[in-house]
Amino acid sequence: MSKEKQPEKGPLLRGALELLVLRVLESEPDHGFGISRRLSDLSKDWLQLEEGSLYPCLYRMEERGWVRSEVSASHNNRRARYYRLTDSGKDELRRQTNNWRLFSEVVGTVLKRG
Amino acid sequence: MSDWVLGLVTWWNRRQRFTEEWTFHLEAAAAELEMLGFTRRDAQRAAKRRLGSTLSYRRKSLRAIGGDFAGLLGLLPTKRAARSPLLPPSMLLIGAGLALVFNPARLMALKCLEAMLNLGVQPPSERLIPLTPAGLVPVDFVGFALRILLVCGLARIALDLFPRTSLRLSVYATAVLFGVTFAAAVCWITFLQALVARSWAHDGVQGIVLIAFVFGFTGTVYKAMRLWWVDVERRCPVCLRLPGMPEPRGKQHDVLVEPLEVESICFHGHGLISESRWSRRFTPGEQLFPQ
Numbered sequence: 001m002s003k004e005k006q007p008e009k010g011p012l013l014r015g016a017l018e019l020l021v022l023r024v025l026e027s028e029p030d031h032g033f034g035i036s037r038r039l040s041d042l043s044k045d046w047l048q049l050e051e052g053s054l055y056p057c058l059y060r061m062e063e064r065g066w067v068r069s070e071v072s073a074s075h076n077n078r079r080a081r082y083y084r085l086t087d088s089g090k091d092e093l094r095r096q097t098n099n100w101r102l103f104s105e106v107v108g109t110v111l112k113r114g
Numbered sequence: 115m116s117d118w119v120l121g122l123v124t125w126w127n128r129r130q131r132f133t134e135e136w137t138f139h140l141e142a143a144a145a146e147l148e149m150l151g152f153t154r155r156d157a158q159r160a161a162k163r164r165l166g167s168t169l170s171y172r173r174k175s176l177r178a179i180g181g182d183f184a185g186l187l188g189l190l191p192t193k194r195a196a197r198s199p200l201l202p203p204s205m206l207l208i209g210a211g212l213a214l215v216f217n218p219a220r221l222m223a224l225k226c227l228e229a230m231l232n233l234g235v236q237p238p239s240e241r242l243i244p245l246t247p248a249g250l251v252p253v254d255f256v257g258f259a260l261r262i263l264l265v266c267g268l269a270r271i272a273l274d275l276f277p278r279t280s281l282r283l284s285v286y287a288t289a290v291l292f293g294v295t296f297a298a299a300v301c302w303i304t305f306l307q308a309l310v311a312r313s314w315a316h317d318g319v320q321g322i323v324l325i326a327f328v329f330g331f332t333g334t335v336y337k338a339m340r341l342w343w344v345d346v347e348r349r350c351p352v353c354l355r356l357p358g359m360p361e362p363r364g365k366q367h368d369v370l371v372e373p374l375e376v377e378s379i380c381f382h383g384h385g386l387i388s389e390s391r392w393s394r395r396f397t398p399g400e401q402l403f404p405q
Contacts, residue, residue, distance in 0.1 A: 033142040052171035059178035
């Protein structure tokens with residue numbers, strides 16, 4: 001692929017991090033490092049996630065009741081805090097997914113007409 | 115007290131949480147880089163670089179989980195403490211005590227204080243200023259004025275408070291009155307000592323500062339005495355805590371027959387305090403809810 005055609009790696013859109021974290025946690029509970037790795041793998045290293053900003057986001061989501069955290073041992077037997085999606089988080093994921101689809105559809109429509 | 119300890123422990127745990135998770139993340143990222151062939155030191159350095167500014171993320175995280183100063187205030191029972199009868203006398207005593215502790219000439223300040231409250235004799239000041247002991251300040255007139263204020267305050271307690279309300283409220287009013295007088299005496303001595311100890315470029319400036327302080331001191335003591343009495347009258351005579359949930363009552367156009375009043379209730383159910391521009395009265399809980 002030539003340099004001009006290669007897509008630029010970009011930062012996450014504002015608010016998209018919460019949606020992505022909710023989506024990652026939907027399948028199974030995970031700790032902060034695991035979430036960042038899975039996000040990176042799922043986006044094929046395209047998304048430039050600021051790993052440090054993940055924790056403020058996780059705490060915000062816990063404060064809103066979308067995720068619940070509990071301390072347990074990680075795969076290398078270290079003490080880690082695992083985050084699990086709550087029922088309210090599942091509702092929020094559905095709501096944000098619909099909003100995102102609608103938003104991208106509208107933007108796509110405008111771009112096609114333009 | 116347990117609420118205070120519980121609040122502090124919760125707040126401390128919140129602060130520890132980010133550090134624990136951050137350390138785990140850093141170590142996991144470094145281990146991943148080590149597996150790619152980095153040396154341990156380079157891996158840790160690269161992981162730190164990838165994670166970014168710890169301080170900035172820590173600040174955001176602590177704000178999100180209430181681990182910052184605002185979160186601490188939210189956890190501690192500060193509103194309950196603000197209504198407590200222990201707050202005014204303890205604040206006055208702590209303020210005066212700190213002023214004495216951090217005063218370099220505290221021994222002379224204590225002697226001046228004794229003389230001011232008529233408990234001891236002040237060392238005599240010499241006619242030649244260098245022979246006058248360091249830290250000695252004039253206290254006779256202000257001491258006399260404060261003693262007069264103390265007697266007036268005690269007379270007011272005896273006439274207005276003691277026959278009508280509980281003994282507990284009279285004791286509280288007396289304690290706070292003594293606290294205000296003591297704090298005023300310490301304030302006078304500390305400021306004058308600082309004023310004399312400083313070398314002034316011009317005597318006129320020192321004089322102006324002294325006059326300004328005398329006026330400011332007089333105004334502050336007057337305001338403190340007014341606040342003392344308002345505080346005493348506002349407190350519940352049974353538990354001495356400040357009431358809350360103020361509710362305006364009355365008719366705005368009928369200020370003489372039915373003046374506007376603010377009703378506040380004691381949170382421990384001891385009664386109702388009604389305040390208007392002209393009067394304050396306490397209605398006990400037994401009259402409000404007769405059995």
